[in-house]
Amino acid sequence: GQQVMQIPQYQHVQEGEDFTTYCNSSTTLSNIQWYKQRPGGHPVFLIQLVKSGEVKKQKRLTFQFGEAKKNSSLHITATQTTDVGTYFCATTPGSNYKLTFGKGTLLTVNP
Amino acid sequence: GAGVSQSPRYKVAKRGQDVALRCDPISGHVSLFWYQQALGQGPEFLTYFQNEAQLDKSGLPSDRFFAERPEGSVSTLKIQRTQQEDSAVYLCASSPQYQETQYFGPGTRLLVL
Numbered sequence: 001g002q003q004v005m006q007i008p009q010y011q012h013v014q015e016g017e018d019f020t021t022y023c024n025s026s027t028t029l030s031n032i033q034w035y036k037q038r039p040g041g042h043p044v045f046l047i048q049l050v051k052s053g054e055v056k057k058q059k060r061l062t063f064q065f066g067e068a069k070k071n072s073s074l075h076i077t078a079t080q081t082t083d084v085g086t087y088f089c090a091t092t093p094g095s096n097y098k099l100t101f102g103k104g105t106l107l108t109v110n111p
Numbered sequence: 112g113a114g115v116s117q118s119p120r121y122k123v124a125k126r127g128q129d130v131a132l133r134c135d136p137i138s139g140h141v142s143l144f145w146y147q148q149a150l151g152q153g154p155e156f157l158t159y160f161q162n163e164a165q166l167d168k169s170g171l172p173s174d175r176f177f178a179e180r181p182e183g184s185v186s187t188l189k190i191q192r193t194q195q196e197d198s199a200v201y202l203c204a205s206s207p208q209y210q211e212t213q214y215f216g217p218g219t220r221l222l223v224l
Contacts, residue, residue, distance in 0.1 A: 042202060042215040043154060088153050097142065097210055098167070101153030 004029075004089055006102035014110050019076040021105035023089035031091055032065055032072040037104070038085040046074075081109050113137070115216030117203050123222045124193045132188045132219045136205030143186050144213060145178055146202040154202050160186060161209060172197075193223045 005024045013019055023032060031050045035043040047056055049065035049072060056063045062075045076083055086104040093100065116135040124130050136143050142161055146154035147170075157176070159167040162183040171178070175194075180186040190197055200220050204213040 042217050045212050045214070048212070090153070092210065097144075097159060098156045098170075099144075099146075099154070099213060100156070103151075103153050 004032075004091055004100060004102040006089055006105055008105055009103065010106045010108075012108045012110065013079050015081060016078050019079050019083070019107055021074050021087050021089075021107075023072045023074075023102055025070050025091070028069045029072075029091050030069075030093060033090045033092075033099070034063060034072075034074050035088045035090060035101075036085050037088065041085070043088060043101075076107075079107070079109050081111050083107060084109050115203055115205055115214055117201075117216040117219050119219060120217060121220050121222075123224065126195060126223055127192050128223075129189065129191045130193055130221065132190075132201050132221070134186045134188070134203030134205075134216060136184065136186070136203070137207075137214060138184075139207070140205035140214075141183075141208050142206040142211070142213075143180055144204040144206075145186070145188050146204065146215075147172075148200040148202055148218070150199075157188070157201075190221075193221075195223050197221060198223045 007022050033048045034046040037043045047063050052069050053067045054065040060077045064073045086106045088101050088104040090099045090101040118133045144159050145157040148154040156170040158178045160180040175191045177189045200218040202218045203216045206213045
């Protein structure tokens with residue numbers, strides 16, 4: 001089935017630094033979704049991208065979907081301690097409902 | 112409104128015991144999903160219901176796993192004769208309709224000793 005690879009696996013930053021996580025696929029994706037999971041918590045939906053080259057912003061978070069629809073990124077500007085958690089990309093292949101998740105990037109922020 | 116709720120939040124079982132995990136989806140949500148999340152991994156799909164119909168159970172790891180949603184609302188995931196490799200967080204998610212955003216519950220953390 002369709003797989004998405006995420007890098008890096010871990011990222012530790014000082015508060016105020018920027019952070020980026022990348023999601024890659026060997027096949028064209030119909031969509032990419034991003035979730036945040038706080039330590040001990042559950043995945044919380046952040047956003048969905050469906051169009052080639054799409055860029056969406058949510059306050060300090062910027063989401064991009066590649067032109068070829070094979071990669072995506074999540075960038076956080078000026079991280080805060082509240083940004084701590086694991087960020088997952090996920091996709092539902094074609095007209096399927098089945099979410100396939102990447103392994104996630106664990107972000108820790110040093111205050 | 113209320114989100115997805117799951118119970119119990121934590122379950123410790125002895126190897127060989129049967130367990131039942133409950134999911135209360137958001138009221139009115141047609142679609143319901145179960146996922147398994149191992150430590151340090153992303154959630155993996157187990158099964159999908161549309162109303163009371165189980166349309167996909169391709170992710171269930173073995174015939175020891177069984178899920179039901181008899182009245183199209185509450186769902187139960189049952190694991191028979193638990194094994195240590197069943198230890199994981201079991202997440203339930205619901206969505207208003209097919210292919211819409213999935214809202215996750217807090218999960219049940221299962222530890223099999």
